Structures are given as structure tokens and as C-alpha cells.
Amino acid sequence: MREVRELTAPVVGFFKRRHDPVLEQTLRSAFAATVSYVIALRLSPEAAPLTAPLTALLVVQVTLYATLTTGFRRVNSVVTGVLVAIAFSLLVGLTWWSLGLLIVASLVVGRFVRAEEFVPEVAISAMLVLGVTTHGDTAWARVVETLIGAVVGLACNLLLAPPVWVEEAGQSIEGLARRVRQLMLRMGEEAAGSTPVHRAAERLHEARRLDHDIVEVDAALRQAEDSLRLNPRVREGLLHRVVLRTGLDTLEICTVVLRVLARTLTDLAKEREPDPLFPPETGATVEQLLSEVADAVVSFAVLVTTSVSSNAESAEERLATELRQASATRDKLAQLLLEEVQRDTRHWQLHGAVLTEVNRILDEMDTEHRSQRLFEELDRNAREQCEKLPRITAMRERLGRNQTGAAGRPR
Template sequence: MPEARSATGRLASSIRRIRSEPAVTQTLRSTAAATIAYAVALWLSSEPAPLTAPLTALLVVQVTLYSTLTTGIRRVNSVVAGVLIASAFSVLVGLSWWSLGLIILASLIVGYMVRVSEFVPEVAISAMLVLGVTRVADTAWDRVLETLIGATVGLLFNVLFVPPVWIGTAGASITDLARRMRQLLIRMGEELSDHVPVETAAARLYEARRLDNDVAEVDAALRQAEDSVRLNPRVKEGLLNRVVLRTGLDTLEICAVVLRVLARTMTDLARERDGALFDPEVGRSLQELLGHVADALVSFAVLVTSQVSESAQAAEDRLAGELAAAVTSRERTANLLLDGVRHHPDHWQLHGALLTEVDRILDELDPAHRSRRLMEELDRSAREQREKYPRITRVRQWTSTKRQRHTAAR
């Protein structure tokens, strides 16, 4: 029985993990929308196999509502433009090598004219497909109808069945990145009092450099999360969520860069010294300092990704405690390194670099620095919103003024 319950728990956990994957959700949603579009096209179109409708629905249904209303609409424009071009060519000329060249040229030119951005090639692809399967103008117009059916079904599908909000997935990615950085710092701290070959120190440097790839993956997940909260009725504070996560990732990215510089400093020390990097007492102090910094990174990530106020307050308290312990450990380590400079005066620059890099990470994780950066980003986003949509801003100001006057009249 315990084994059965354990297996059931693992199965349920696997199902939850699969359902949380954007690729799985997108696959199921696209399949459903394309099937519905085909059924509607069979009912409204005279074509026996209206495949253009599910094709358009597949192109329109995106992983977020915002991308559906932006990327999806551009894709619809590209398909419709291609079908219209093919309709005109089906009336004037047949399909030959020179007409194919003309339709590709005309499609690409029209694609740039209708501003479908990255979907310009899809105008030519749609035109070639339609011209290849039909030579009759009436049938080509049926393709236009199928395209409009697929586009309408795709848009309504994402409006009625709003895509998930991927804030949790992006938050988990940010936390995982902080934990990987923590593990690297812990390993670096454990080697400070031992004999560290240059190859081992260089391996840590390569690990730090690979964090750039991790940051890029988290950035992609965060961009998807940012799109998922735009125009999404499930989210009340979309701008705040986007800015909090984005500034948090920016901070971790800066810390990853500093961590790479720290690993380079360790590698230079290993190259200069034939033996342990530091005396045992200095090594233990530095290990303690890096441990506090590592824990502060994870506490910062938890604070950034906390959605509940109580959890955020607990994470902020843990972060403040880790930063306070790190500052205390930093002062003790600085005094020990100063004494070590008297024995190794040639390496004073590397000792100073270690403290400078640790100071930079602590400064980036400081709650006051984060609050200031958060307010700056919120002000910048609000200003850009006002400049981009001045009419909406004026309507909001007018509505707010009327509400205030109505409240004062009461």
C-alpha cells in the first residue's frame, strides 16, 4: 500500500508538471481550435475539405492572449493577403514557372506593404498553396472564407478560453536560476582552504560562464509570462507583476556577471599560488561569507516570486537576516585579508577584487536598492504607456476626475 500511494503521488506530480508546460497547453489548445474551425468551415463553406480554416486557426491560436491579438492578427493578414493575390492570379494566368515567380514577387511586396512584419514569407506561402490547389476564382474565394472562419474561431477561442497565466512558471525559473548560482558559490567556498589546481578553478569559471545560457532561458520564460498577463482578465495587476519579475531577473543577471568575475579572480589566485588559496582561518571566513551571499540570492528570488503578502514578508525578513550576516562576515573577512596582504603583498589586488565583487552582489540584493529600482521601472512603464496611448490616458484622467467630483458632491 505505501508503494502504491507513492507511485500514485509520483504519477500525479508528473501530470501536474506536464500540464504546467506551455508546450503541452499550446498543443491541446491548438488541436481543439483547429478541429472546431474545420467543423465550422464544413458547415459554412462549399468546399468538401476546407483545410485552410484549421490551418489559419493553428496559426492564430497562440500561447497567450496578447500574442494572439498581435502576432495572430498579423498572421491572419498574411494569409488573407496571400489568398487574395492567388485569387487574382487564378483569373489572369495559370500556374507556370514564370507565373510562380510573379506571384512570389507580388506576395513579398504586398507583405511589406500590409506590414505583417516577420510573417512576410507566409503571404507568398499562402498564395502558392492556394494557386497550386485551385485555378478557379470561385474556389479561391472559398479559401478566403475559410481563412476568415479559421481566424475568427482562433481569436474567439483564446478570448472565451483565456490562456493560462505563466507567472508561476517564470517565477519557478527565476528561483531555479538563483539556486544554481547558490550551488556554484557553495562549491567555490568549499575549495578555498584546500589545494585547488588551476584546472578545478577554471572549471568553476566555465560553470559561471554557462549561467549566461540559464539567464537567456529564464528571460524567454519571463517574456512569455509578461505576454500572458497583458490584456488578460484574470490578472488585476499585470504591470506590477511584470515589473517585479523583470527587475528581479535583471538583478540576478548582474549577480551572475559578478559571479563570473569572482570565479575569474579565484582562477587567477590558483594560478599565482602553488597550494591552498588562503590560510585556513581566512578560507573559513570566506566560505562563511560566500555561504551567506548564496543564501541571500535564493531569499531574494523567493521574495521576487512571492505572490502572497505573508510569504513576501517572510522572504523579505529572511533576506534581511542573510544580508546582515553577510555584512558582518564581510567585515571580519576584510580584516583577515588585510593581514594576509602583509604575507602576500603581490596579491593585494586580487584580495581587493574579491571584496569588491562581494560588495557589488550585496548592493544589488539590498532591499532599498530593489525598491528604488522598482519605483523607477514603474514610473518609466507608466510614462511609456501615456506616451504610446495618449487618448486612453486622457479618457482615464477624465473618468478619474468625474469620479472624484462625484465623491466630493456626496
Template sequence: MPRPSDWFVHPRRWPWWQRWRRDPFVVQTVRSTAAATLSYVVALQLSAEPAPLTAPLTALLVVQVTLYSTLKTSLRRVNSVVVGVLIAIAFSALVGLTWWSLALVILASLVVGRFVRVEEFIPEVAISAMLVLGVTQVANTAWDRVLETLIGAVVGLLFNVLLVPPVWVDTAGDSIVDLARRMRQLLLDIGEELTDPYRRPDPERGPESAASPAPAERAVARLHEARLLDNDVADVDAALRQAEDSLRMNPRVKEGLLHRIVLRTGLDTLEICAVVLRVLTRTLTDLAKDRHGAALFREETAEALQETVRHLADVLVTFAVLVTSHSSAGSERAEGHLGEELRAARAARDRAAGMLRSEAEDDPGHWQLYGALLAEIDRVLDELDPDHRGRRLMEELDRHTRAREERRRRVTSLATRARRVS
């Protein structure tokens, strides 16, 4: 039976055309180029400017990899330009262009941009105000700039409405599984180092093929790798946020909320496991420093711990495959393998616990490190347990349902007040 870690084909092994089609950068580049060119053609017909470059600039800014992000960016971009134009018109009517009026325009634009919540387009408020203030025919230039901005925003929005961007769930799922594979490799390396002092030499390679006891430097290296998992989690979180946005307001997606919750809770679980792995490597590092180059455990204990972390490594990948599976057959297969690996991991953990108890009796000075090691293994097994995951999913679904009902009550209350006032 193949191991769960072999189910996942790494994206680097895909054909080039498949990698490009699933690469957000490639997709974004092609879509932005097409939308900007189309908005320029439309602006040439509607704007009085000979080169209406504001329209393609706006399209470049508003066309995002998801429909939700495009709509949000379009509203902010148009809002920032309109506010900047209004500020410029007000100042031109009162004082005109001088060095001190320019300073006041910039200051007012940046402050007002903060209040109107245009987020990343706050500098655009000041830019629009300065460009309009610096021309003689303020009204005509202001109208042309607003018109070109609207053209770019509308074209970019319609481009993503008619040609709906891809759903990036698969890309986020690949990132989650890839994170689990890196965690698995870290656990396998830890298991190998536990048994290195007892590795027998290869007769063909001579006695130098036998590994020496793992020094503290190797344990520190594993601790450093575990800390780097935080960067991997951040990258996966960014990919997952993009996938969540692609599910919002997407007509091709049904049950988008369920997809978002399944992936988000899955990543949260792996993030907790990454934290626990960092603590586990810290425990082994402390023990290695106290051993001063000697073996960390007796041979039978080291072998039992190696078996435990090997099963634990496969549980991580199986869990990732389960939360990213789209078919019921794949989910059932992954769930069955997850149950088998969890039972094997718990059995190996119980054998290792008995041996660690014996070692603690002989070495009472390190009993707290032995206990911490078992507690960290138990924490990972508990986080990956299907029952624990089921409770977490239900809690998240209930929370989102309550939030949706609260928003609905607020809208109903506002509508009722509006009817009473009218």
C-alpha cells in the same frame, strides 16, 4: 530554522499530474488539438471544399499558450493570407500561370509581406498566392482559402477567449528560483574549494581523505560553470516573456503590470549577479594560476571567505523567493530572512576584508585581485539589498506610467484631428 534554500520544492518532486498541468508543452498540445479539430468541424459546414484543411492548419498556428499571443498571431495569419490572395488574383487577371509569372508572384509576395509586417508569416503570403494562382477557378478558390483561414483564426481566438489559457507566472517564478539555486550551488562549491587545502583527514578513511590544494583546473571549471549561467538566464527570460504575455489581456488577472515588473526586475537583478559571479570566478582563476597549486589564502582567510559566500548563496535564493512570492505572509517572511542573511553576509564580508588587507600587506603583488574579490562581493550585496530593489521598482513603474500616458495623449490627439477633419 530552515534555510531559505529549503523553502522551494523543485518541480521534479511534484506529482506527475501537477507537472503536466504546469507544463506549457502539454497544455499547448491539448489546446491546439482541440481547437484544430473544432475548426475543421465548423469549416465542413461553411466551406465548399470537401476537405477544408486550411482551417485546422490556421487554428494550429494561431492557438498559443497565451491569449495575447493568440490575438497577435491570428491577425498576422489572416493578414498574410488576404495579401497573398489579392496578389494571386491580380496576377491571374493579367498574365496567368507561367514560370516567370510564378517567380514574380513569389518575389512580390515576399516583398509585400515584409511591408505589411506579418513577421513569421511572410512565407505564408507567397504560399497563399501560389495555391490560388495554380487553380483554374481563381475567385472561388481564393474565397474558400480566405474563409477557411478566417474560420481557423476565429475558432482559435474564441477557444482562448472562452477557455482562457493558464497564467504562467508560477512557472516563470519556479524558473527564477531554480536559477538562484544553481547560482547558490556554484557559490557553495567555490567556498568548499577555498578551504579544501585545510581539510583534516577522516580517521576512518585514512590520510587520502584530506583534499589536496585546489589546482587552477578546478578554478577554471568553476569559471566555466559561471559562464554557463548565461544560458540559464536566457531560458528563464523566455519563460518570463511567456508569463508576461499571459498577463496581458487576461480577464482573470488584476494588477498584471505590477506582476510583470516585479518578476522582470527580479530576473534583471539575478542576471547582474550572474555576471558578477562570472567576474568573481575569473578573479579566483587568475589567483589560482599565480599560486601554481598552492592554497589561495591563509586558513583563517579562507574560512572567512567561505562563510561570506555561504551567506551570499542563501541571500540569492531568499531574494528569488521574495520576488516570486504571491502571498503577503510569504513575502514578509522572505523579506525578514533576506535582511538577516544580508546582515550576516556583510558581517562575514567585513571580517574577510580585514584578513585580506593583512594578506595584501604580506603579498602586495596580488592586492588588486584581493580588492577585486571584495568589490564583486559588495556588488552582489548591493544588488540584492531591499532598498536598491525598491528604487528600481519605483523607476520601472514611473517609466511604464509615463509610456502609458504618452500613448493616451497620442490617441487623444488623433481623435481630436479626426473630429476636426470631419
């Protein structure tokens, strides 16, 4: 059996790589560039019309939405630069001072035509065209090649559906949740014993560094959101976007609260040094509570990144069970801290802060709270859609009233 697995491993790996978004994007870009070059060879007077494959390579972005939004701006910037170069070639030609004027004029015109992030490409196109000898023929050939590359790039994204980056975004979210879990486990282990101030401060710095991880996950999620827009592979793109976005928002709030909890434990370590942060029984309960909350964070991430309904139901049940267990441990810790405060009232603010911060994390991951947040986001997106397309919304309402009236009239 082992030999069979070893023999079939390359085949299994090949089929897995076939669905790799990075591999799909690479093949689509190479295909679009090659096709655009072949077409440009027949339509352009240039011997090596490399502008067409270059434009196709730049237009075939990671997602169809990005292609449609950036492709037209890119074509606009290139054509504008070519037209500016034609004007300069007819008036002054190429000199050191005309090159400087060309760059300034191209950047200014690029702002006026709203090329946005492709403003430098206006100047680049103008310089490339102005630097050749046969100005007019080369300029119009560059326009033709640019249009060929843009059309081929857009056609490839329409005919060959771009990859969906939801799985990669889900992996990023789960990776963030697991890093949060590891930090909470270390904080719990140290809270159960004698924690030096410098070690508690290290955990605080780790919690602060989670902000950089959130930025990376947010970038992956934005890419996934763009891949869901206008993609024929996805039927419920809005729902997927809202689920992932609200899930990341919840994890971000949890990391902020975790940073505050780390600061509370650091302050408590300063106050109680060299004594332990908590008595033995209380410290063990804190460790247990943070361990259960850490497991719930991972289960929450699995829930928001699960697409199959049956798996989502099991993940939701597991999360609900872990939250109930963590709530019971939280109540036990509250009783122990109350008894500790009754014996010694010096650190009651810090003890109360620990409970408050844990309560906030549990409340953010509560299933009812999450369902309410999802409904609110869906309603907000629906309202924004109605505001953006008022005519279509009014037409839908009119059709709905007409259908209702027709159904209510007797035959």
C-alpha cells in the same frame, strides 16, 4: 496510509495536470481547430476545408496577447497571398516562370502590407491557391476558411482564458539561482584549500556558461509577461511583470559579478601556485562567506517568485537575515585580508577585488535597493503608458479635477 496515498496518487496527478499550462494550451488548440473545421464544412464549398483548422491552430497562440498581435497579421498574410494568386490565375496561370514571379511578388507585397514574420506565409498561400484548377472558387473558399479559423481562434482565447505562465517563469528563475548557488559553493570550497589554476579556470568557464541559462530564463519570462497582458485571470499584471523582470535583472547582474569573481580567483591561483589561495583561517572565512551569499541568492529568487503576501513576508525576512549574516562575515573577511596585506602586499589588488565583488552582489540583493528599483520601474511604466495614451490620460486628469471640484463645493 501508504496504500491510501498510492491509490489516490493518479487522482491527485490528474488534478495537477488540469492546471498544467502545456496541457491547457494543447486542449485549447485542439478544440479551436475542431470547431473551425466543423463550421467550415457548412460554409465552405471545399470537401475538406483544412485551411480553417490550420489557421485556428496557428492563431491560438500561447497567450492572449500573442493571439491578438499575431492573429491579425497572420490573417492579413493569408488573405494577401490569396489575392495575389487570384490576380496571377486570371493573367498567366501556373507555369514554371509564373511560379517564380508569384513568389517574388508575394514576398514583396508581404513587406508592403507589413506581414512581418508572416511574409513567407503570403507566398505559401499564393502557391497553394495557384496550384489548383478552379482558381476563383478555391481562392475565395480559402479566404472564407482563413477568416473562420481566425475568428474561432480569437473567440477561443477570449472565452477560454489562456494559461498564465508565471509559475513556469518562476521555476526558471529559481533554477538559475540554484545553479548560481552550486557554483558559488564549489568556488568557496576550492578557495579554502590549494586550488590548481586549471580548476579555477573551469569555474570561470562555468560562470561564463551561465549566460546561456539567462537567455533561456529570459525567454520563459517573456512568455510569462505576455500571458499576463490582457488576461482576465490576472488583476495586477503590471506588478507581476515588474517584480519578475527586476528580479531577473538582479540575478543577471549577480552572475556577471560572479564571473568577475571567478576571474579574480583564477588570477590569484596563477599568482600563488602551488600555494593555497588564502591562509587557512582566511580561506575558511571565504568559504563561509560564499556559502552565505549563495543561500541569499536562492532566497532572493524565492522572494521575487512568491505571489502570496504571507509567504513573501517570510521570504523577505529570511533574505534580510541571510544578508545580515553575510555582511558580518564579509567584515570579518575584510579584517583578515587587511592583516594579510599588511604582512604581504604583493596581491592586495586581488584581495580588494574579492571584497568589492562580494559587496556588489550583497548590494544588488539588498531589500531597500530592490524596493527603490521596483518603484522606479513602476513609475517608468506609468510614464510610458501616459505617453502612449495621452487622450485617456488627459480624460482621467479632467475627471479627477471635476470630482475634486464637486467635492469642494458647498451644498
